[in-house]
Amino acid sequence: MSIDQQTSRAASAEQTLAARYHEIRSLTEQLCAPLSGEDCVVQSMPDASPAKWHLAHTTWFFETFVLSRAFPDRQSFDPQYQYLFNSYYNEIGDRHPRPKRGLLTRPSIDEIYEYRTSVDHSMREFLKSPVSGDTQNIIETGLHHEQQHQELILTDVKHLFWCNPLRPAYCSAVTKPTSQTVSMKWVAYPKGMWSIGHAVEGFCFDHELPQHRVFVNSFALGSRLVSTGEYLSFLDDGGYRRPEFWLSDGWDTVQSKGWQAPFYWEQRGKEWWLLTLSGMRKIDESDPVCHVSFYEADAYARWSGARLPTEAEWEITAREMPVDGNFVEAGRFHPAPPTAASSSSPLQLFGDVWEWTASPYTAYPGYQPPAGALGEYNGKFMCNQIVLRGGSCATSQTHIRATYRNFFKPDARWQFSGIRLVRDV
């Protein structure tokens, strides 16, 4: 959460904030609409959370960081929710253990929707008057926070449905766009000193700051994402049986977990099928490969004679591109082949799949987390994680930007994560 760099805003902007509040909060509920109360309560693994918990926690965020600060005497909707729906803020206090979020059959989903209604009502009232720049920034953070959880609702329910032998579908399939067969090209960038990090007007998270200088060697970026067909060649070449392509921890993971293909792939006779949010279907070789871990992305890159981009390399190329692509707004919830014909610019940098970089998640030089509980938002996770960039088909277009840093453990596969290559030139 970045506060200092935000300028004060006029009343018109406040109207916009109220409108955006309404819009983003509504989308969360729209995304949960296809889910039953039963779908909303179960936790299919410790890394995932029930949709009900996401619905409550995002509401808790506004109640805790906005309403109870603005109105210290305000009665909370339910005092026990502070314990139940705190995610990881030690400064706020103790909390319900993460792996046990799925045991909360009470409060009911209906009560959580009442909770949302109640907090939304208070927020709407609150936003009728001008709010300070600091508060605006906290609300902005809360909205981006909610957008992050919207993506998690989709990835967590996908995981839940994978655990069900019936392989349910979350929604019906959207007609596929007419795709282009686009051969992989290599877009070259010269060596030099670059400034990395957020610098323009508008919201960013604390860890996108401060802008700082980085020297980068010349490199060439793969013009599109690695496709399912390309990844299949790696599989067919024994990729999951040959340790020479893998990091040591990656190879240990392949063996201990018995990985033989990307997550959500299932062999049916000689064919590979995969789970989408619209149910099972045959893999489409022109789709970007998806649901691979960092280990798989890195092994694929090494097999192919390339490597993964560093954060800096990725950002250098992405900031020249418009934030366009296959986002959650498309309602497809699955990556798609490039729609444009090949060009001199790289394609698919935004949307479709999060792109694993080669960069461990660390602080930018001079990074300072904000004071207070929101200082726990990002900084304390800067260890044992890898940065991903660019957003996915489950990300809001209004949420993503070139400087945006996402991060997951290197063995995580349940996000929409894929592969972008670079080469030294």
Next chain:
Amino acid sequence: MSIDQQTSRAASAEQTLAARYHEIRSLTEQLCAPLSGEDCVVQSMPDASPAKWHLAHTTWFFETFVLSRAFPDRQSFDPQYQYLFNSYYNEIGDRHPRPKRGLLTRPSIDEIYEYRTSVDHSMREFLKSPVSGDTQNIIETGLHHEQQHQELILTDVKHLFWCNPLRPAYCSAVTKPTSQTVSMKWVAYPKGMWSIGHAVEGFCFDHELPQHRVFVNSFALGSRLVSTGEYLSFLDDGGYRRPEFWLSDGWDTVQSKGWQAPFYWEQRGKEWWLLTLSGMRKIDESDPVCHVSFYEADAYARWSGARLPTEAEWEITAREMPVDGNFVEAGRFHPAPPTAASSSSPLQLFGDVWEWTASPYTAYPGYQPPAGALGEYNGKFMCNQIVLRGGSCATSQTHIRATYRNFFKPDARWQFSGIRLVRDV
């Protein structure tokens, strides 16, 4: 399941069977009525199952063992249910892994109720015509099976609610009966040869057979269950900190699990509270102690200078008593103090709490499991388990009898299990 010893029944008995089918099936649904869809889907530990699963599995039993045998061409309600709702019958085929029963948000609870309605309809039609003795016996088994799962629904939902910091209540409390302060007396039985096992008319499970002779030394049975107040004295005497009272495996369990009191007990200041199905309340010293493991029952007995009864000792005393007591029909769902004043006969042998015996669960001499899948009902579990006797406040009165054998691992605590003492005389 015992078939051979069942005599054929007249048409009137068949009407009774239909009536009992209706009555028992309805009770299952009544017991689930206070639960939401969310309550019904979650699995709080591998030993427990979601209520939805119990509702489906008991229905699967009749579909699998009665309808699809009687009507080989009958279309099953959903062919995937055979996989989803088989519990442990290897002969029926593969099944959904037990620890993952809580991931099945689909089929929905509504679909499962439709499944019940559909199977109940077929069963009703089927029972309009006379059925063979064998089939009657299978249906009887299915009804007793359903009664077992009714008890599990209650104990599993109690465990689920314990996992919830809100400590929800399943129902409101029933007014407590006027209890009697009954001092512990010792009812003596002479040594001699006894016949143990089921011998009278009526249903029994396979493992209650064959009746066989056992030589038993003289002993004296405690005239009532061990009370909460008595158990509290053990606690206050350092019972959970003194290894000399415990079996070696029990002491290891106390230490590794950090046990300090019976399950569902919670210290609030200087008081002990406990969870009931009507919510949290202060312990009542006159109630029978409940939710203790075999290890705790055995340690308490040793501390008190007594011991637990063998199966044979328990059965010798119980078969002289009427099957009367605090059962599920009372709607109390919690053990209660003796209502009768002390007498020369032991009290509380049936109902209130299952009584841990000193006997590991083994086959009676000459025991033969029935042929086919129902042979897996009991026999394959005859290892690493301890026999409990007498039924509990969550058992149906029509389900229990003096020869009835229940069994659980020695560290199990989530059943309504308590302590009966004996002494050598």
Next chain:
Amino acid sequence: MSIDQQTSRAASAEQTLAARYHEIRSLTEQLCAPLSGEDCVVQSMPDASPAKWHLAHTTWFFETFVLSRAFPDRQSFDPQYQYLFNSYYNEIGDRHPRPKRGLLTRPSIDEIYEYRTSVDHSMREFLKSPVSGDTQNIIETGLHHEQQHQELILTDVKHLFWCNPLRPAYCSAVTKPTSQTVSMKWVAYPKGMWSIGHAVEGFCFDHELPQHRVFVNSFALGSRLVSTGEYLSFLDDGGYRRPEFWLSDGWDTVQSKGWQAPFYWEQRGKEWWLLTLSGMRKIDESDPVCHVSFYEADAYARWSGARLPTEAEWEITAREMPVDGNFVEAGRFHPAPPTAASSSSPLQLFGDVWEWTASPYTAYPGYQPPAGALGEYNGKFMCNQIVLRGGSCATSQTHIRATYRNFFKPDARWQFSGIRLVRDV
């Protein structure tokens, strides 16, 4: 440990005790002679102990229960040894955790031999004067205790060598006796009331008491142990892949541990080899099958249409037989085929392999453990274990008798444990 039933002994018996002390203590050292210091220090699994620990613990037994009681002012060899070499006596105090016994590279093996020499010297002096009947009994217990650890030294070092890809040999092979092909016969015993438990003169452990009456149905005992060839037929018939033969916990174990044959078996091409204390060799179909768990013994019995004997059945047959057989004294350290031709009496009841019974390990009616720390010797283990009878090729002939009860968890395989069958008749 049984004290009360021991009669007082004359001085001549005391001389015998000194002689037996010397003989048994020496055998322990003889059994360790083939082992290097390195062999003596490593612990290959939590259930096994290093030979050095066995050498020290058996010495600690005499120091703790004899010398420091007889001479309260005696200076212990090393005060820290009380902590290091206490096995499980809570009354003696805290102790080094069992799974960490293999971390004690100090004290060195040489220091432990000095410890033995020092304690043996004191014991020799002590035994020059008459000792009380109680003390005699404790010393007897210590000697039988040492004989138990002698057997464990052999089984634990066998396990250690199995963990080594070099498959070292502990000793060279003893020439095999001329064996007889003995067909399995069934020796019948009539139903009736029997007295079970120790009743004659001489030492026994506490849990062999009190003698008590048991009613036993008629049965027929297999005339010899199940052979390797017979067990191979079970294997070849898919024994390890067919759940219908297995107890539920047994089948879970087969699957989770990937069992496909008895322990120490290794497939080489189409042949089965096994590890003996003389190294690897091809299985010999005429040898008794060995290193099977209770689960395997029980499954084999069910597959073969028989069952395992109860403790009582075993004891009834064994007490008519002389304590003769293939014991540790033979130096073979491996079971052998019957040497006698078939007869009307059962063969191999003593020695060769411990015979799994169908009986969980429980207290005999009226059992009382002795007061004090030695009360922890047996009684606290009476849960989750199965009784084995008859001794093995690693047992001393002077250690075993018809009433002797050994016990292990049902999945234990590293002891010399095999299969005796019975049938109902």
Next chain:
Amino acid sequence: MSIDQQTSRAASAEQTLAARYHEIRSLTEQLCAPLSGEDCVVQSMPDASPAKWHLAHTTWFFETFVLSRAFPDRQSFDPQYQYLFNSYYNEIGDRHPRPKRGLLTRPSIDEIYEYRTSVDHSMREFLKSPVSGDTQNIIETGLHHEQQHQELILTDVKHLFWCNPLRPAYCSAVTKPTSQTVSMKWVAYPKGMWSIGHAVEGFCFDHELPQHRVFVNSFALGSRLVSTGEYLSFLDDGGYRRPEFWLSDGWDTVQSKGWQAPFYWEQRGKEWWLLTLSGMRKIDESDPVCHVSFYEADAYARWSGARLPTEAEWEITAREMPVDGNFVEAGRFHPAPPTAASSSSPLQLFGDVWEWTASPYTAYPGYQPPAGALGEYNGKFMCNQIVLRGGSCATSQTHIRATYRNFFKPDARWQFSGIRLVRDV
């Protein structure tokens, strides 16, 4: 392993290589001299290896990568050693599992010394003739590899002795040098572009290459290591109980492992004692703090208002300093206070303790691992590890340099690892 940058050497250099071979190989044996065969065989945790394994594996390295390449027909000392003593080279083949290295009581320690003698003899013969530059480089790698294992022998035996309640000493204590009380100063470095990585003549590992440009902001380096007294203030200020100082994974580790102080610290009354290789002693507040994980180093830095240096910052400051300090050659095996009075240059950059940097272990831009098995030496570990710099009191002075990169998991504590601070200026 770096090959390309190595220039060819004259015959005199080859003599030097033979001499260095002898010297380094001898030191390994000297370091093992205080250890018994028992000390040499036990593995106290999966991360540590027995000294015998280190002795064998370093020998295997020369046999595998030098002798068997130079003499393809040479008979190996024992063909099974290739399996037993391969550490992690997939290209060489399968190997004995790392966590089971401690089960190898055979081959004996004497056989391993024979193995060393045999390989050393062959190497001595081999080095009498000129060898190619490539081979020289492999031998150099083997010698540095052996020096790495020398350090591990010391840290692994320290861990082993910690696991022993007797707290044995590896050696007697060396007289402590007269230390200076040196206040912490901050030595400033200007922002700018720096070249990082190995560039001078002489050996380096592959991952120190290629030299590359990095832009670094201005910073100030703490003039000495963080002392035990300073770290004690962190402890006394509740450092291990206050999550606000910790990375999220660090705080989880503190809680799950119950950390309350650096490794090897033990509270005795109100005093802290620690284990050294000379046995237990009271902590000395002037010593550098040691045996802290990255998590603790990072938390301490945050508590103190500073941070850990990046690799680049550390290297910038270190390459101006001579490679001088408290190394293994001093025989102290414990960090010591600064001996020089404070100066304008930072102290203790080399020796004493490895200094945790803020940098995850990743490839330098353009990094290429060498072809073949030696390509597995470093590159495949570039994930989930943190870089440490500067060597320790267990490192050879001839082994370390300013560009040297060591790496361990962030929770590792059994190495001699400590804390250097930096501040932004």
